Amino acid sequence: MAVVVPDMPELFEEAFERAGLEMRSGYDLKTARRSLNIMTLEWANRGLNLFTIESGTVPILAGQVTYTLPVDTIDLIEHQLRTGTGVYQVDTALERISVSTYAQQTNKLITGRPTQIFVQRLATSTTVTLWPAPDSGQTYTLFYYRLKGIDGLAGGIGSTLTSIPPRFVPALVSGLAYYIAMKKPAVSDRVPALKQEYEEQFALAASEDRDRSSVMFVPFNTMMLG
Numbered sequence: 001m002a003v004v005v006p007d008m009p010e011l012f013e014e015a016f017e018r019a020g021l022e023m024r025s026g027y028d029l030k031t032a033r034r035s036l037n038i039m040t041l042e043w044a045n046r047g048l049n050l051f052t053i054e055s056g057t058v059p060i061l062a063g064q065v066t067y068t069l070p071v072d073t074i075d076l077i078e079h080q081l082r083t084g085t086g087v088y089q090v091d092t093a094l095e096r097i098s099v100s101t102y103a104q105q106t107n108k109l110i111t112g113r114p115t116q117i118f119v120q121r122l123a124t125s126t127t128v129t130l131w132p133a134p135d136s137g138q139t140y141t142l143f144y145y146r147l148k149g150i151d152g153l154a155g156g157i158g159s160t161l162t163s164i165p166p167r168f169v170p171a172l173v174s175g176l177a178y179y180i181a182m183k184k185p186a187v188s189d190r191v192p193a194l195k196q197e198y199e200e201q202f203a204l205a206a207s208e209d210r211d212r213s214s215v216m217f218v219p220f221n222t223m224m225l226g
Helices: 008-018 026-043 099-103 166-182 185-208
Strands: 053-060 066-068 073-083 090-093 095-097 116-121 126-131 140-148
Touching: 008 026, 008 166, 026 166, 053 073, 073 116, 073 126, 099 116, 166 185
Parallel strands: 095 116
Antiparallel strands: 053 140, 066 126, 073 090, 073 140, 116 126
């Protein structure tokens, strides 16, 4: 049985009703879409959302140190230098360094096998810089996992929001109701309760959207060191 997710007009109507309002005009649709787009930008600041993780590769050219990632990249969470192909490929971890560490490299164009990566999160793009500069001794590929931005609604009410999984829809509606109520003085008394509901729904979705891999903790025994 398929998961039933209301379409965008129904989600907008639900958000308005939770705020104690009715969606009546074209401007109501416009302001709801604007609030939703701002809210999806806010979600990018709320930590690691697993549904926004995407893998990718960048071919590395000899002598070229800086590369631009896809435009919707927020940050990198994993990055390896790949050599070889097919069953013979080998991934080696790259050490992520700060701007000060990279700035202190005395020779930024020395060539060799890259071992470090400097990530710049700029206003309109995200770039990575490798050190040492890639040599021509073998073929390198940058393999990464990135956090990508959440797509908003570029069009009108008929648009679809396909980048948000069903488990986050309750948080989306609660958040949208809160955002809408903040803009309507007539329902300002509802804002605290809507804010609380929004935070609870997002926390529920975020707790479900977690990594379930096993973790083992090994106690450190100082007696073994003598």
